[in-house]
């Protein structure tokens with residue numbers, strides 16, 4: 001019987017953004033992103049689900065302590081993104097459009113250094129931008 005288990009934790013944060021690519025002209029941005037390119041921006045209640053995967057400890061019964069994962073997610077995600085204007089306040093999104101796809105990669109990169117301390121590994125980051133739009137990133141392994 002396998003002892004490999006996936007453990008997930010969810011957080012919700014509020015942030016505003018505007019879809020805009022520095023590689024495109026203003027007209028092209030307007031054409032591509034439509035209402036989401038409005039210079040005044042708009043907000044989302046982002047739901048972020050982080051999954052780690054590893055061997056369940058036979059004594060503690062845990063892959064990792066969920067409270068420690070919460071601490072990592074607070075420092076790596078909440079403190080950086082919550083109640084922020086993503087494109088103006090977060091360096092990464094000054095050059096990368098703040099799509100759900102790019103947010104998933106950003107969150108992965110933010111969490112990776114914290115997970116180096118753990119026996120289990122970061123497995124999946126899921127960003128729900130709206131009820132209908134969701135992006136998933138599983139790192140370089142795709």
Ligand SMILES: Nc1nc2c(c(=O)[nH]1)N=C([C@H](O)[C@H](O)COP(=O)(O)OP(=O)(O)OP(=O)(O)O)CN2
Pocket residue numbers: 019036042098099100101129130131132133
């Ligand atoms: N590939 C992507 N496409 C879009 C993204 C994205 O992150 N990746 N994001 C957006 C916008 O940020 C936008 O805010 C989405 O809003 P909206 O169109 O209102 O969202 P829904 O599709 O859930 O709403 P509907 O009412 O169902 O249209 C756009 N595209």
Ligand SMILES: [Zn+2]
Pocket residue numbers: 017036042043044129
């Ligand atoms: Zn949006």
